[in-house]
Amino acid sequence: MQADIRARHVLRLREGTCTIELGFVLSDLLTNMERVSDHCSNIAATLIQTKNETFDMHSYLQSVKAADGNQDFTARVNEYSERFALPKA
Numbered sequence: 001m002q003a004d005i006r007a008r009h010v011l012r013l014r015e016g017t018c019t020i021e022l023g024f025v026l027s028d029l030l031t032n033m034e035r036v037s038d039h040c041s042n043i044a045a046t047l048i049q050t051k052n053e054t055f056d057m058h059s060y061l062q063s064v065k066a067a068d069g070n071q072d073f074t075a076r077v078n079e080y081s082e083r084f085a086l087p088k089a
Helices: 002-015 020-052 057-065 071-083
Strands: none
Touching: 002 020, 020 057
């Protein structure tokens, strides 16, 4: 999604409908949102591990994200990707 947002900004720059200054603001916003997302993911993983009494976050995240390991995770990612997709440019 970040790449799409950045690409759309480049198009707006070329069309003259946006400025470089606003691009800096957009970049900062995207970076901050990604950091918030990462923190939320870390908090959720920690809570799950605490409940399950396991404390190897890297192994846990790898197992959750494994393509063939977790169909529920993959289904949810696909569902939310469609639900929160950017409108057609």
